[in-house]
Amino acid sequence: MQGFSGILQVDGYAGYNRLIAPERVGPDIHLAYCWAHGRRKLVEITRNGSAPIAEDGVKRIGELYRIEAELRGLNPKARLAGRQERSAPLVADMQAWLVHHRARVATKSPLGEALAYIAKYWDGLKLFLTDGRIEIDNNTVERTIRPIALNRKNALFAGHDAGAENWATIASLIETCKFNAVDPLTYLTATLTAIVNGHRQSCIDELLPWNYSGRTNG
Numbered sequence: 001m002q003g004f005s006g007i008l009q010v011d012g013y014a015g016y017n018r019l020i021a022p023e024r025v026g027p028d029i030h031l032a033y034c035w036a037h038g039r040r041k042l043v044e045i046t047r048n049g050s051a052p053i054a055e056d057g058v059k060r061i062g063e064l065y066r067i068e069a070e071l072r073g074l075n076p077k078a079r080l081a082g083r084q085e086r087s088a089p090l091v092a093d094m095q096a097w098l099v100h101h102r103a104r105v106a107t108k109s110p111l112g113e114a115l116a117y118i119a120k121y122w123d124g125l126k127l128f129l130t131d132g133r134i135e136i137d138n139n140t141v142e143r144t145i146r147p148i149a150l151n152r153k154n155a156l157f158a159g160h161d162a163g164a165e166n167w168a169t170i171a172s173l174i175e176t177c178k179f180n181a182v183d184p185l186t187y188l189t190a191t192l193t194a195i196v197n198g199h200r201q202s203c204i205d206e207l208l209p210w211n212y213s214g215r216t217n218g
Contacts (some may be wrong), residue, residue: 004029005028005029006029006030007029007030007031007032007133007134008029008030008031008032009032009034009134009138009141010031010032010033010034010124010138011033011034011037011138011142012033012034012037012117012120012121016031030124030127031127032124032127032128032131032135033121033124033125033127034137034138034139035061035064035065035125035136035137036136036137036138036139037117037137038061038114038117038121038125039057039058039061039062041113041117041118042054042055042057042058042061042114043058044110044114045111045114046058048110051111053101053105054111056097057094057097057114057115057118060090060093060094060097061094063090064087064090064091064136067082067083067086067090068087068136071083076131076132076133077132078132079132080132081132083128083129084129087128087129088129091125091126091129095122098115098118098119098122101115102115102116102119140179147171147175170188173187173188173209174188176209176210177209179209180209180210180212182209182212187209190212191207191212195207
């Protein structure tokens with residue numbers, strides 16, 4: 001992450017905290033947290049019997065997802081405008097709801113812990129209201145890295161750190177190709193050929209997967 005500046009879409013893994021630690025030196029990084037993880041904790045409580053507060057929380061988050069479904073496919077500017085108009089008031093109302101119930105629910109109870117989890121990451125959960133590029137959750141990322149996670153045992157013995165890093169780079173490129181509806185083999189063949197033929201380093205952005213279709217169709 002050296003030199004990276006911007007927004008990372010993440011879950012609640014504690015290891016990400018070092019990226020925003022006060023003592024960290026480098027460009028600013030902001031963590032956008034995942035609503036699906038907070039929702040999941042409330043859903044688990046509803047499965048154990050009557051839980052009106054948790055059910056209300058699930059319903060509130062569900063309304064945010066309903067809005068997201070209607071905004072999906074719009075460009076980031078339009079999606080941001082829709083979120084500001086429709087989702088922001090719901091999030092503000094849920095923040096008041098969260099404060100209200102946390103003051104009345106036992107801290108160590110399952111519901112108290114679920115509410116504390118949501119409150120802990122609240123600033124990052126709200127970040128999707130400020131940027132139309134951010135997703136409401138990181139489910140897409142989790143689906144994308146699943147093949148890599150499944151291959152983890154096969155990658156235990158890369159032979160060398162550099163080899164492992166190269167494998168990770170190629171794996172990331174392949175999944176990015178899939179996400180952008182680009183055939184990975186065709187992309188890698190064309191891109192490596194372009195590099196061998198002296199593609200200018202100053203124009204390296206032209207070789208990124210999301211620019212590939214435009215490059216081949218142009």
